[in-house]
Amino acid sequence: MIQRLIVSTDLGTIHCFSANTSMANQQAPSKYANMPSPLSKPSKYTEIVNQIISDTSITKGFCLIVGIDGGQLAYEIATRSDLRVIGIDQDTQEIRKARMALAKAGIYGTHVSIQKVAGNKLPFTDYFANIVLINDQQFETEIDRVLRPCGGVTYRILPDGASRIRERGRLPNSGEWTHQYADLGSSACSRDQHVNDNLTIQWFGNPGPRRMIDRHLRTVPPLFSYGRLFIPGNDRVIAVDGYNGTELWDRQIANSLRVAIPYDTSYMAADQNRLYVATGEKCLIISAQVGQDYSVFSISELIGRSDRHWGYVAVADDMLFGSAQKITASRTEQSYEAIVDHYKDDRPLVVSDHLFAVDLANNHLAWQYHQGIIPNSTITIGEGKVFFFESRNPKAINNRVGRVTAKNLLNQDASLVAIEARTGNRLWEQPFTLPPLRHSLYLSYATDTLIAVGSINKNDQTWYQVHAWNGNDGALLWTANHRNSRPGIGGDHGEQVHHPAIVGNIVITEPAAYDLRTGKQLNPSGKDSDWTMPVRSGCRTITASSTCIFYRDSNPTMMDFGTNSPSKKITQVSRPGCWLNIIPAGGLVF
Helix, strand or coil: CCCEEEEECCCCCEEEEECCHHHCCCCCCCCCCCCCCCCCCCCHHHHHHHHHHHHHCCCEEEEEEECCHHHHHHHHHHHCCEEEEEEEECCHHHHHHHHHHHHHCCCECCCEEEEECCCCCCCCCCCCECEEEECCCCCHHHHHHHECCCCCEEEEEECCEEEEEEECCCCCCCCCECECCECCCCCCECCCCCCCCCCCCCCCCCCCCCCCCCHHHCCCCCEEECCEEEEECCCEEEEEECCCCCEEEEEECCCCCCECHHHCCCCEEECCCEEEEEECCEEEEEECCCCCEEEEEEHHHHHCCCCEEEEEEEEECCEEEEEEEECCCCECCCCHHHHHHHCCCCCCEEEECEEEEEECCCCEEEEEECCCEEEHHHCEEECCEEEEEEECCHHHHCCCCCEECHHHHHCCCEEEEEEECCCCCEEEEEECCCCCCCCCEEEEEECCEEEEEEEEEECCEEEEEEEEEECCCCCEEEEEEEECCCCECCCCCCCCCCCCEEECCEEEECCEEEECCCCCECCCCCCCCCCCCCCCCCCCCCEECCCEEEEEECEEEEEECCCCCCCEECCCCCCCCCCCCCCEECCEEC
16 A cells, blocks of 8 residues: 655645655646636626725735625635635535636635635634625624734625725734834833733744844844834845734845844834835835835935944834944844854944934934934933933044943943934933943833943842933932842853833833832732742843733743733744844734
8 A cells, every 4th residue: 555645735736745756746737727717707896806906905915705606706806916815605505616616717725715614703813804805794793803903904795896894903902013122212012901821823934034134143123013014134124914924025125134233223113104224324214015115315315424324213203213323333244253252241332423313294304413422222212302321432432343332331421311302402411420331231211211221240140230310301210230030141141131121110120120210129910029030041132011021931931920920931832033022012922
């Protein structure tokens, strides 16, 4: 008896494997391959589908058709778009008829599938369908559950056209991740209220690792805005539908790659309709849905410096914020030697020497600020102000590469500065007189409070210092310090570069949690008992939703402090990267 292995693929092809080599290379063409399809003639659905695609501009993702009517509507959608079509019905004869017609058209299994669904419950995950076409009264109570948030649309098919029933907006109380650390204030918290420790698979698949950067190099995190996930690759960005995994576009963007991001800043920011990507001296403004350029701004045109690259990127209230840095400032090398170099003491921070803003309403420079040098990792925005640390130390200013150690930035003539976001006017400046930091330096903002976090070595352990200032005037509110939970120094697992997360009125700086305004150590669950994050295995910094924190403990791990539950593995079949790439947003965890 010959044993055979039958394998089906997501391309609709079926392969048969056998130890009998004499059977190799034999193919059995479909008996429908050369048969005429009754669906190929124009029908009443032709103009209806043209109208729907024109109205929505949705051409990728999933279309669910309720009531298949011989397969004609599915045929029109599949042949006029890149949508994957799922038709459902309860009539066995209607299903058989539609499958036969679609198979003759050569699109059944590759572009369209028809399923018989009994009962009142659809066998599909929540939020997956970009378009739902109702051609029958079945399953109406289930339609809202499967319709994708952030632009999913439902139509009722009528004899003479299609009537739009609903366009779904954002999932209420779901979060976004539009900048490197979630928001303009670098809170590393999405504020998503849907995510908890009761997780199920939404989708699984591409883009996969082939187009990515080695995780040890610690590149920039993905972003999530209005249902789209923007994934940084190797000098490329890949846009994916966050709710069903459909790849929307993949675009090569030369010279965009950055690594060693704990000492730098991201080159991407997003809003509802656009993605902003810094590459060399330029910032590209790209259509979030299709990946085409809207416009381009360049450092040389904005501030007259042809010897600078674009550093920091942020967008809010029709203003694009940027910084100019030396061409050699951001690290881009991909090698084992580069990885070894990044995981050491006293790594220099990437710095900028100009800050500026572009008014996107009229595409002109709104203001520029040029005084000392500014660590990219400290630029943060909140409540109409831009905050940053600034050094006027000559040793720091005269650096040749565009990178300076935290010690040289802070030990002489350093200040915490606030300027007005609309005008660039200086609001206040406070000299930095606290003990200098060594390995990392971050600045975050929430609720009129600035939080600076950095690390030092002390007694062969990594210690963190946390400082808080009032956002209105720069008055020092409190300081604290604590030992990192991992033993030793040297930074070989990222223990020196943990970024904080601000969740409501709590600052979580691994492994401790503090009250944002007072510095009192807290339990995030609200209990009176002491709390510390558990000792974990693996690098990577933390991210947060409104009630959960996420981190790497060999595998992706979460802790729901809203229920005071112990840590829980999200999955044991994958590993997140070595920086920041577990993103809780849109009611999901990526």
